Amino acid sequence: MALDIFKMVDTRKGLFAIEKVSLIYNLLTSILILFLYQRMDHPLRMLGDRALIAAVTFLLMYLYRLAPCKFSAFVRVTIQMSLLSYWYPDTYEFNRLFLNLDHVFASAEQWLFGGQPAIWFAERLPYIWVSEPLNMGYFFYYPMMLVIVLWYFIRRFDLLEKVSFVIISSFFLYYFIYIFVPVAGPQFYFPAIGMENVLNGVFPSIGDYFNHNQELLPGPGYEHGFFYNLVEGSQQVGERPTAAFPSSHVGVSTILMIMAWRGSRWLFACLLPFYVLLCCATVYIQAHYLIDAIAGFITAFGLYVLTTWMFKRWFAQPMFR
Known part of the structure; x- marks a missing residue:
């Protein structure tokens, strides 16, 4: 296996599909920065970051020509996917300039369900045997992605480029929605308006409040749990008041499950419990309204077909010729 991974082969010289779509997203958001330049806090830094990402992408393509093998191809793919940790909070730098829409989505939630499921779920099931599995499922989001990519790398390398392209393109399409549909989710919006308003079903518009405020209160659940603290720690570092509707956690994980099903029924069965826990956790930890999770599930199938x-x-x- 090791010899096969590092075996030198004849490969095409250009960019991989995942790199092309990353550069397209890079270019489109760079153009958007230029349009919004006067209103943004640090547009030059954002443009500089994009130039650096593009330069690294082309450098990796060049280095790949020196050692073209499956492993170096895998490195190129995983580096592009790791950049999601940059592209996700980057959406906040755009949508913070627009009027927040949480009052619309919270009101729709109230009308559809007669209350806020995110509040009910956490209040009625605060126990460690509920909180810990759900937080574990939520934390498994990126490991699930890695498992899928590794499985295709090892078992179906011929499909690795397609799989990585579908994943990254789905993320970018969700990110475009987040840029122009600024919804922060209950964990940001509810503290901003006060729990008294939430419990009374009053959801005022807060305008551009999140342009200057990023307060994230601790999530509900068993506060001494191991996975609870892992999720809390990761959210305090990387979370922003953005990306609530539709839930990319639900959407992308659903796409991952489609890929698992098409690749291996055994792999699908192994990931299914984590997937169910993850979907439930998005509402339980108040990262999303229930309608966000539903929209994420529905849009996943359309995005899979589209991408x-x-x-x-x-x-x-063909990645290899």
Whole structure:
């Protein structure tokens, strides 16, 4: 296996599909920065970051020509996917300039369900045997992605480029929504308006409040739990008042499960419990309204079909010849 991974092969010289779509997203958001330049806090730094990401992408393509093998191809793919940790909070730098829409989504939640499921769920099940498995599922989001990519790398390398393209393109399409539909989610909005308003079903508009405030209160659940603290720690570091609707946690994890099903029924069965816990956790920890999770599940199937079509139509090339 090791010899196969590092075996030198004849490969194509250009960019991989995942790199192309990353550069396209890079370019489009750079243009948006120029349009919003006067209103943004640090547009030059953001443009500089994008130039650096583009430079690294082309450098990796060049280095790959020196040692073209499956492993170096895998490195190129995983580096692009690791950049999601930059692109996700970056959406906040755009949508903070627009009027917040949480009052619309919280009101819709109230109308549909007669209350706030995010509040009910956590208040009625604060126990460690509920909180810890759900937080474990939520924390498993990125490890689940890594498991899928590794499985295709090891078992179906011929599909690795397609799989990585579908994942990253789905993220970018969700990110475009987040830029222009600024919804922060209950964990940011409810503290901003006060729990008295929430319990009374009053959801005022807060305008551009999140342009200057990023307060994230501790989530509900068993506060001394191991996975509870892992989730809390990661949220305090990387979370922003952005990306609530639709839930990319639910959407992308659903796409991952489609890939698992198509790749291996055994892999699908192993991931299914984590997937269910993750979907439930998005509402339990108050990261999302229930309608966010539902929208994430529904849009996942459309995005999978769309991004698969995009890959076949515009980007499909054999990674190895």
